[in-house]
Amino acid sequence: MNYKNIEDKLKEMLPEKRLKHSRSVSQCAVKLSKIYDCDIEKAKIAGLIHDCAKYFNDEQVEYSIKKFNIKLDPLEENNLALSHSIIGSYIIKDVFNIEEEDIINAVKYHTTGRENMTLLEKIIYMADLIEDGRKFPLVDELRELTYGGKLDEALLLSFNNTIKYVIERNQLIHPRTVSARNYLLKEIQ
Ligand SMILES: [Fe+2]
Ligand SMILES: [Fe+2]
Known part of the structure; x- marks a missing residue:
């Protein structure tokens, strides 16, 4: 499927907002691909499609989990805010015929990150946070780092910020985010 076909299909799956x-996110991912020399076409598609499962209802979630034999961990279970990325990674193959492992993993890990992320995974993760419509206290700093050639520093700042945020609210942290953060910190040092 090309960009237009995917967009048309997404109109049936997502609200306008x-x-x-x-x-x-797609536009931002394209800009970042030019800066970091990533595959522009893959970034464009991955960005567009990354939230395809975000508005699944309970029935659709259950159906997908059965159909694709998806194993959600205890934090992802009954938590679409986390699981939409995992479920979405199966949907893009099934509904959108996307076979590229690169794109599938960029969608799969766009909410938590993970250890040893690929360039495309990093780009989609950051594009999701810093696209032009995003507003939150740290966004300008994250944009500066990300567009300024400091992609890993941006990711680390964002992981740290997420971890602080959930601790302050006494919420659960996904272990993949902790692993992603530790891995990156060691790499940068
Ligand atoms: Fe998402
Ligand atoms: Fe998103």
Whole structure:
């Protein structure tokens, strides 16, 4: 499927607001691919499609989990805010015929990150946070780092920020985010 076909299909799956975010992540991912020499076409598609499962209802979630034999961990279970990335990684293959492992993993890990992320995974993770429509206290600093050639520093700052945020609210932290953060910190040092 090309960009237009995917966009048309997504119109049936996402509300306008989320579609706008998705287009914006795609545009941002393209810009970042030019800076970091990543595959532009893959980044464009991965950005557009990354939230495809974000608005699944309970029935769709259950159906997908059975159909693709998806193993969600205890934190992801009954938590679409986390599981939409895992479920989405199966949907893009099934519904959108996307076979590229690169794109599948960029979608799969866009909410938590993981250890040893690929360039495309990093780009989609950051594009999701810093696309033009995003507003939150740290966003300008993250944009500066990300567009300024400091992708790993941006990721580390973002992981640290996420971890602080969930600790302050006494919420659970996904272990993949902790692993992603530790891995990156060791690499940067
Ligand atoms: Fe998402
Ligand atoms: Fe998103």
